[in-house]
Amino acid sequence: MSTHNHEHHISTAGQLWAVGTTLFILTIITVVVAKFVAIPPPFDVVTAISIALIKAFLVAAFFMNLYWDVKFNAMLLIMAVIFFLLMISITLLDTMYRNDVVPSF
C-alpha cells in the first residue's frame, strides 16, 4: 500500500459492457422462464432465485469491484448474507411449526 493508485483496479469499458449485457440477457431469461416454461413448484422459485443470485454475484464482483478489492469487504458482504439466512431460518423454525397461524395474520 505504499505506492499510490497501483491497487485501484480500472475495468475497461468493454468489461463493464460485457457485465451489463450479461445482466440484461439474464433478465430476459428469467422473464421467459417464468412466463413460458412450466416448472413445477418449488423449483420455479429455485430457478428464479438462482438466476437472481448469478446477477447479484456479477454486480457485487465486477460493478462493486469486490473481485479486485480488499478481501475484507467481500467478507463483510458474505457475513451479511449469512446473518440474513440465520434470521430467516430461526424465524421459519417458529412460523412453520405453529399449530395455528395467529388470527388475522
Add this chain to the structure above:
Amino acid sequence: MANHSTSHPTHVHHHFVDSDQQFDTAKLGMWVFLVNEILFFGGLFCAYIIYRAWYPELFQMAALELNTFWGAVNTVVLIGSSLTVAMAIRSAQKDQMKGLKINLLITIGLALVFMVIKGFEYAHKFELGIFPGEYYTYEGIDHPQAAIFFSIYYMLTGVHAVHVLIGIGLIYWIYLRAKKGEFSSEYYTPVEITGLYWHLVDLIWIFLFPLLYLIE
C-alpha cells in the same frame, strides 16, 4: 506514482497516513453501512418469505395484478444505471471529467425513468383500491388475506423507491462536485462510495423483481 505520505495532497485528512489509506477506510465504512442496509431489507424479505410459506396461493393470485412488462423494463433501467455508474467511476479513474459528468447525468435520468414507471404502477393500483393494510378495498382477488401481499409489496418497493430517491440526490451532489472540478484520478472517493450505494439499490431490485412480479 510518487509516495504521497510525505507530500500530503489537500484532499487527505491529517489523521490518515496517505491517500490510499483514506480511500480504503472510506470504502470499508461504506461496506459496513451496506451490511446494515442488507439486514434492514432482510427483515422485509423475511416477512415476504414467512407469508409466502403460509399463503402460497395468495402470492400466485396477487402477483397477476402486477405488470411483468413494466417490472422487467424497470429492471433493465436499473441495471443500465448501474452500468453508467460503473462507467462514471472508470471516467474518474482515467481523469475524463466530461465522461464522469455525462455518465452521472445519464444515471440520474435512468433513475427518474424508474421512479416515473413506479409512479404509474402505484397510481394504477390506487385507482383499483389496492392500498396497503386496512385501506385495501379491491374486490378482484378472491382471498381473505389479499391485503397482506400488497402491504408487503408496498413496504418492499416503497422502501426501495426511497433509496432510489436518496440515490438521485446523492448522484446529483456528486455531479455538482464534479462540475466544480473536485475530482481526479487522485481523488474520487465520493464517486466510488456513492457508486457502491447505487449498486446495492440495483442488487435489491434484482431480487425484488422475480419475487414480486414473476410468480406463476
